[in-house]
Amino acid sequence: MAVERTCTVAVLGGGPAGVTLAVDLARSGIPVALVTVRRPGGRIEGLSDRVAAGLEAHGLEHARAAMGAMVRRRVAWGTPPEARNSEYVTARDAFNDALLADAEQAGVTVIRLGRGGPECERLPEGAGWRVACLPQAGAPCTLEARFLVEARGRAAPKPAAWVRRGPETTALVTEAEIPDTDSFTMVEAFGDGWAWSVAAGGRAVLQIFVDSAGGLPKRGGLEALFADCVKRLSQAGREIGSAGWTMPPQARNATPYLSRPLIADDAIRIGDAALAVDPLSGHGVFEALGSALAGAATVRTMLRAPKRSALARRFFTERAELAFMRYARVGRDFYRLCDAFADRPFWRARRDWPDGVPAHEAAGSGEARIVRRPVNCHGLIVERRVCVTPDQPRGIWMIDGVEIAALCDLLRDRQGEPAGAALEAARQALGVSPGALDTAIAWLGARRLLEPGERISLRPVASE
Numbered sequence: 337m338a339v340e341r342t343c344t345v346a347v348l349g350g351g352p353a354g355v356t357l358a359v360d361l362a363r364s365g366i367p368v369a370l371v372t373v374r375r376p377g378g379r380i381e382g383l384s385d386r387v388a389a390g391l392e393a394h395g396l397e398h399a400r401a402a403m404g405a406m407v408r409r410r411v412a413w414g415t416p417p418e419a420r421n422s423e424y425v426t427a428r429d430a431f432n433d434a435l436l437a438d439a440e441q442a443g444v445t446v447i448r449l450g451r452g453g454p455e456c457e458r459l460p461e462g463a464g465w466r467v468a469c470l471p472q473a474g475a476p477c478t479l480e481a482r483f484l485v486e487a488r489g490r491a492a493p494k495p496a497a498w499v500r501r502g503p504e505t506t507a508l509v510t511e512a513e514i515p516d517t518d519s520f521t522m523v524e525a526f527g528d529g530w531a532w533s534v535a536a537g538g539r540a541v542l543q544i545f546v547d548s549a550g551g552l553p554k555r556g557g558l559e560a561l562f563a564d565c566v567k568r569l570s571q572a573g574r575e576i577g578s579a580g581w582t583m584p585p586q587a588r589n590a591t592p593y594l595s596r597p598l599i600a601d602d603a604i605r606i607g608d609a610a611l612a613v614d615p616l617s618g619h620g621v622f623e624a625l626g627s628a629l630a631g632a633a634t635v636r637t638m639l640r641a642p643k644r645s646a647l648a649r650r651f652f653t654e655r656a657e658l659a660f661m662r663y664a665r666v667g668r669d670f671y672r673l674c675d676a677f678a679d680r681p682f683w684r685a686r687r688d689w690p691d692g693v694p695a696h697e698a699a700g701s702g703e704a705r706i707v708r709r710p711v712n713c714h715g716l717i718v719e720r721r722v723c724v725t726p727d728q729p730r731g732i733w734m735i736d737g738v739e740i741a742a743l744c745d746l747l748r749d750r751q752g753e754p755a756g757a758a759l760e761a762a763r764q765a766l767g768v769s770p771g772a773l774d775t776a777i778a779w780l781g782a783r784r785l786l787e788p789g790e791r792i793s794l795r796p797v798a799s800e
């Protein structure tokens with residue numbers, strides 16, 4: 337007989353997004369169950385410093401410890417290889433296991449499935465969800481939950497629509513054993529795509545990203561396509577690509593997309609289930625953490641302050657749309673850096689997508705406005721006055737604990753007065769330290785909202 341369990345939030349998928357959200361909610365006293373399946377695939381990924389900092393900041397100690405060694409990355413982007421930044425070469429199976437250990441430590445009920453995914457049913461009259469699971473060990477179980485979180489990454493059921501979908505891209509991935517090679521990672525461009533290769537601890541992985549808009553050949557043809565790409569790589573890529581494979585090339589979808597809808601009254605999509613960025617960015621896991629933390633604040637608000645549900649939903653959706661477009665434009669600019677293949681179809685499609693809008697507006701390049709927007713305040717979504725500038729389209733609420741809109745109000749009241757006394761009065765009124773005020777003033781100065789000088793000179797800032 338099926339075991340019945342109840343929880344407030346059921347999370348599907350135990351990758352970085354699902355675990356980060358589950359841990360954040362559980363630590364605030366919300367009962368969470370996480371249902372996941374382990375699909376070992378020997379995946380290796382390069383994780384950034386920002387992932388390490390994020391895991392440390394949120395106390396995901398096991399996952400942080402499972403990040404691999406820091407390895408120097410070389411880049412040959414239509415140019416001779418040169419050493420660039422470094423990345424943590426991380427075995428994703430061990431990393432995902434460590435994430436689950438963090439979840440259990442935080443009090444999340446983790447259900448590891450055997451074969452077959454969970455079956456989810458929405459209960460009538462807004463009564464929540466029933467999730468039927470076949471665990472790896474023990475009896476079948478049924479979870480009843482008020483809220484469902486979809487965090488199964490690219491394996492999540494298709495959304496109702498794609499708001500945006502980038503050029504269709506497939507990664508052809510293979511592994512080889514290469515004893516006695518120094519550790520390295522390398523990103524390189526070639527006429528019909530780009531490749532990421534990594535060698536560490538006698539193991540090597542090669543991922544070749546190609547356009548798949550016209551479909552891909554079946555298995556035998558896939559190997560021929562892979563071998564053809566390998567021939568056009570640098571020596572390092574060729575060495576890995578032509579070493580004895582421990583697995584034949586596997587195809588993994590790597591198309592960037594933004595799903596719709598992201599959120600309903602009783603369900604949310606986070607991580608790659610919500611939006612997937614081009615792997616060229618190297619920030620997929622970092623974005624999964626950001627999406628999960630925004631998702632946790634959104635879900636907590638919907639459960640604990642239902643009157644602010646619409647505000648919370650707006651917060652989550654706007655964040656996802658802006659993050660997606662920023663990653664897409666930064667990726668486009670990186671493709672544009674490689675002139676060597678500019679006229680090839682793979683490169684042409686990516687140099688023009690998603691649009692021609694700059695990835696970053698320069699600070700101080702246009703008008704500023706004070707508007708009311710949803711912000712994340714200690715894990716709950718509330719409405720606050722924020723300062724919107726061209727480089728910060730979502731608006732800035734606080735800099736180093738100083739409310740920027742309130743500071744602008746105080747300085748406007750003292751326009752033309754001696755700066756020293758006016759700033760000290762503002763500092764006292766806001767109850768902040770001199771260092772924090774300096775940081776906030778520097779932020780206004782960098783956007784030319786406050787002119788340096790002996791008297792307060794604040795540029796007019798429109799206010800709602």
Ligand SMILES: Cc1cc2nc3c(=O)[nH]c(=O)nc-3n(C[C@H](O)[C@H](O)[C@H](O)COP(=O)(O)OP(=O)(O)OC[C@H]3O[C@@H](n4cnc5c(N)ncnc54)[C@H](O)[C@@H]3O)c2cc1C
Binds near residue numbers: 432452488489620
């Ligand atoms: C080819 C490629 C290379 C990449 N390289 C990098 C890189 O180097 N660095 C980087 O930062 N990002 C990289 N990414 C992106 C990164 O993998 C993702 O952005 C990130 O893992 C998303 O986290 P997530 O938690 O949303 O999803 P996932 O990490 O995919 O986690 C989903 C979880 O759901 C589980 N699951 C799946 N199906 C079910 C089911 N039916 N029932 C229950 N659970 C299920 C899975 O086992 C997994 O635990 C790459 C992506 C691709 C496609």
